[in-house]
């Protein structure tokens with residue numbers, strides 16, 4: 001287990017945005033979180049990263065940066081980040097007038113902690129951050145744009161840069177909140193390839209409304225409806241679940257339904 005929530009609940013006044021969620025993520029999984037608008041997906045992420053404190057329930061994270069499993073139920077975002085939980089936001093969080101390289105370098109430097117700020121004149125660590133940032137730019141496909149002001153990137157490239165900034169934190173678990181929202185169709189393929197590439201050596205939780213992407217790249221899909229986790233299983237089983245179709249998918253059949261429908265006589269969907 002990398003992450004686990006038990007009875008996780010968050011109420012805002014009369015609204016229970018997240019309602020008793022039992023969830024476990026295994027290391028290496030790419031797990032998509034889907035559900036209708038207002039289902040509680042972003043609140044679920046905010047609870048995990050410590051932006052919000054739960055009303056009740058617990059969250060545990062098996063960080064490589066801590067001894068054993070850490071109880072992160074009430075940890076703040078700085079603490080969860082230090083433990084290896086990073087996210088990219090729906091709202092862009094890059095420095096628009098700095099270069100693409102600087103955006104990632106600063107994130108790498110911040111991650112290395114107060115020592116590298118204190119010894120910022122230390123040429124070696126400064127070079128290390130540049131080196132690390134350049135390696136990340138290669139990976140996210142922005143190496144040729146290293147000196148471009150971030151504000152001049154396309155929307156899709158900005159989303160890639162946000163992922164690069166999150167990668168500079170050396171995360172064990174990356175939470176991506178609608179990374180393809182508003183991205184042009186030609187950039188979507190690139191971004192999807194990038195997420196798959198990152199998933200090769202990171203655990204990922206992904207909030208995504210584009211069902212073709214969800215079905216294509218997820219190892220596992222969980223469905224939130226009205227704050228409750230109503231289904232948890234492999235993509236094909238989720239797509240074919242009547243309950244999920246009723247709550248959210250509303251007739252979605254996907255691109256490859258004919259290829260995979262026959263092996264789904266016993267859908268592997270756990271319900272909450």
Ligand SMILES: Nc1ncnc2c1ncn2[C@@H]1O[C@H](COP(=O)(O)OP(=O)(O)OP(=O)(O)O)[C@@H](O)[C@H]1O
Pocket residue numbers: 012015016017035036037038039040041042043044
């Ligand atoms: N800070 C807040 N104060 C009051 N209510 C909130 C707050 N944040 C979220 N909510 C409510 O909690 C519920 C879940 O919202 P949330 O944003 O988590 O859903 P979501 O599944 O991420 O939706 P979307 O797909 O539209 O982003 C909604 O009813 C929302 O209005």
